[in-house]
Amino acid sequence: MAHAKLNQSLPVAYSRIYSLGAARGDLTVTNDDVAGPIDSSDEWIRQRTGIITRRRASASVSLMDMAVEASNEAIKKAGIDPKEIGAVIFSTITHPHQTPSAAALLADLVGANPAPAYDISAACAGYCYGIAQADALVRAGVAKYVLVVGGEKLSDFIDPTDRTISFLLGDGAGAAIVGPSGEPGISPTVWGSDGSHWDAVGMSASLLELRDGSAQWPTLRQEGQTVFRWAVWEMAKVAQQALEVAGVKAEDLSALVTHQANIRIIDELAKQLKLPESVVVARDIVTTGNTSAASIPLAMHALLESGEVKSGGLALEIGFGAGLAFGAQVVVLP
Amino acid sequence: MALSQAEVLSGLAELVNEETGISTGDVQLDKSFSDDLDIDSISMMTIVVNAEDKFGVKIPDEEVKNLITVGDAVNFIVSANA
Numbered sequence: 229m230a231h232a233k234l235n236q237s238l239p240v241a242y243s244r245i246y247s248l249g250a251a252r253g254d255l256t257v258t259n260d261d262v263a264g265p266i267d268s269s270d271e272w273i274r275q276r277t278g279i280i281t282r283r284r285a286s287a288s289v290s291l292m293d294m295a296v297e298a299s300n301e302a303i304k305k306a307g308i309d310p311k312e313i314g315a316v317i318f319s320t321i322t323h324p325h326q327t328p329s330a331a332a333l334l335a336d337l338v339g340a341n342p343a344p345a346y347d348i349s350a351a352c353a354g355y356c357y358g359i360a361q362a363d364a365l366v367r368a369g370v371a372k373y374v375l376v377v378g379g380e381k382l383s384d385f386i387d388p389t390d391r392t393i394s395f396l397l398g399d400g401a402g403a404a405i406v407g408p409s410g411e412p413g414i415s416p417t418v419w420g421s422d423g424s425h426w427d428a429v430g431m432s433a434s435l436l437e438l439r440d441g442s443a444q445w446p447t448l449r450q451e452g453q454t455v456f457r458w459a460v461w462e463m464a465k466v467a468q469q470a471l472e473v474a475g476v477k478a479e480d481l482s483a484l485v486t487h488q489a490n491i492r493i494i495d496e497l498a499k500q501l502k503l504p505e506s507v508v509v510a511r512d513i514v515t516t517g518n519t520s521a522a523s524i525p526l527a528m529h530a531l532l533e534s535g536e537v538k539s540g541g542l543a544l545e546i547g548f549g550a551g552l553a554f555g556a557q558v559v560v561l562p
Numbered sequence: 563m564a565l566s567q568a569e570v571l572s573g574l575a576e577l578v579n580e581e582t583g584i585s586t587g588d589v590q591l592d593k594s595f596s597d598d599l600d601i602d603s604i605s606m607m608t609i610v611v612n613a614e615d616k617f618g619v620k621i622p623d624e625e626v627k628n629l630i631t632v633g634d635a636v637n638f639i640v641s642a643n644a
Contacts, residue, residue, distance in 0.1 A: 276602055453607045454623045461611055492604045 237369035243362070244413020245562045246308070246373075246405040249301030250529040251294040252516060253285035253383070253399035262395045265388040273395060278491020282398035282517025284383045291322055291381040292333060294401035298525075299338045299375055305562075306373070306405035310339035313405075314371025317361055318347045319354025319378045319521040321550070322385055326435075330379075340375060351429070352487045352549025353419070354378050354521035355402065359545070360417035360555060362406035373407040378521030387432070387447040394448060396490065398517025402525020404562075412560075415474030418466050419555035428454045429550040455552075459493045463548050464500035466556050470544060474558035481507045482541030482561065483531055487548055488513035488523035497546075508536050520549065528561070537561055564644045570617065570636045577612045578632075581605050591633035599632075619643050 258281050259270040273279060285294065295318065303310050316338075318331035331345035350357040355378035362374035379401030386394035406414070429450040433443030463486075471478060484507055486494050491513055498509045512527035519526060524545050531537045539561050546556035565573075575589035582605055595601045601609070606629075610621050613635070619642035621629075629635045 276604065451623070453603050453626055456604050456607050457611060457623065460608075490604075496608065 239369050240367055240408045242409040242412045243366040243406055244409035244411070244560055245359070246407050247302045247305035247562050248525055248529045248532065249298040249303070249305065249403040250526050251297035251301075251401045252526065253283040253294070253381075254289055255284045255286055256281050257284050257398075257517075262388065266391045266395055268391070268395070276490075276492065277396055278494075278511065278514055279396060279517055281515050282396070283400060283515070284517075285381055285399040291320065291324075291379055291399075291401070292330065292337070294381070294399065295330070295334050295377050295379040295403070296337050298379065298401040298403035299334060299377055302375070302403040302405050303338060306407070308373055308405065308407070313340040313343045313373045313375050315362070315365055315374045316340055316343050316345035317358045317374060317376050318345070319350060319358045319376070320347060320380055321349060321351050321354075321520060322380045322382055323347060324384065331377075334377065335375075338375070350521070350547075350553045350555070351551060352489065352520045352523065353547035353551065353553040353555045355524045356417065356545060356547040356555030356557060357419060357553070359404065359406065359414060359557060359559070360419055362404075363414040363417070366406055366408055373405055376404045376406060378402050378523070378525055380520045380522050382448065382520060385431070385447050390447060390449065392452055393429070393450045396518040397448065398519045400516060400519040400522040400526050402522045402529060404525055414560075415470065415558040417555055417557040418470045418473060421554070422458075422552045425454065425458065425552045427451070428458070428552060456490075456493060458552060459489060459548050460496045460500060463546060463554060464497055466548075466554055467497070467501055467544060467546050470546065470556035470558060476542060476558055478502065478507065479504050480542055481544055481558070482537045483508045483510060483528070483543040485510040485524055485528045485531070485543050485545045487546065488516065488527055489518055489549070521547075532561060565617065565640060567636055567640055570639045570643075571632070573616055574609075574613060574632065574635060574639070577609050577616065581608050581612070589632055591631065591636060593632050594630055595632065595635075596630070613639060617643055
């Protein structure tokens with residue numbers, strides 16, 4: 229028996245990032261502030277990481293506070309009604325509840341209720357994963373506008389005596405509105421994971437170990453050398469693939485916006501890509517620190533605000549981190 | 563063709579010089595990368611990856627921590643290349 233013909237969403241040709249919003253932790257934390265417990269110094273931290281100060285949030289400022297601030301800026305700049313948002317995607321590893329999602333509360337707080345809302349756990353690749361999904365949802369006709377947020381309050385999950393990663397970390401949130409476009413605005417994403425290095429970056433213990441008394445409060449840790457090798461030489465290949473699938477060359481870029489992991493990774497990655505001097509390399513890490521999923525939108529927002537890059541230019545954005553997980557795409561700057 | 567210890571030492575010294583500016587003459591077999599040459603873990607990994615390219619060997623992450631002295635690295639590369 230013939231069944232009734234279904235309706236399916238009608239696709240739209242292209243999508244783009246309409247706007248960005250940013251919120252950084254309210255405190256400026258110097259290297260001297262964090263050097264003591266790791267028996268280090270301002271010079272040692274600058275030399276190894278490029279960080280001069282990092283932004284962290286006061287105890288009274290939550291991850292959600294920063295996400296709302298960044299989202300409201302992005303919504304306002306996009307000139308859309310939040311009721312038109314068809315999905316809210318929140319990339320974070322520091323939402324302090326296993327469930328419900330941070331995204332559902334965020335959607336309500338920014339006026340996007342009852343938009344579908346969900347979190348992504350892809351750590352420092354999370355923002356690029358979010359942009360990939362937003363692009364797909366918009367072009368599939370599933371959502372008209374998508375709010376993508378990368379946000380972290382990493383200072384809740386650090387050990388001041390840890391010399392592997394804690395002293396790098398900062399707090400903040402970056403938001404983007406993705407919507408339909410008359411011209412291509414987001415390239416195909418090159419993304420993936422490598423769970424064979426699942427232990428290379430992550431938490432020092434599980435919540436079950438904490439409950440059973442066999443571990444202290446879980447905090448972030450990394451195997452620095454393993455991560456460095458992967459982040460530079462493997463991610464250089466991913467960045468190159470992203471340029472290829474986008475159909476552009478390095479000299480076509482206005483900016484390289486990598487996850488702000490460590491200035492040595494950023495500089496070595498830029499060197500491997502043989503970028504011409506005309507390409508601005510984002511180094512927001514110097515004053516913001518490593519904010520995981522928030523770092524790419526924060527760094528891109530800073531470049532646009534300072535006038536170092538102009539709206540309409542092309543930027544290669546690449547996120548990489550715990551999982552290991554990675555994602556890269558070329559986007560038209562909003 | 564297998565490389566001699568002297569050839570590997572000379573090539574490795576060039577890589578150390580390129581990454582850190584340390585004079586090739588200071589890169590000697592008994593020198594510790596960390597304690598004597600003051601090479602940090604990130605520079606060490608850059609040297610390791612460049613050494614893989616230069617000598618056509620694989621130096622796994624778990625092996626890098628065992629390369630305390632220049633001699634350790636030279637011997638590993640010579641053996642891996644043999």
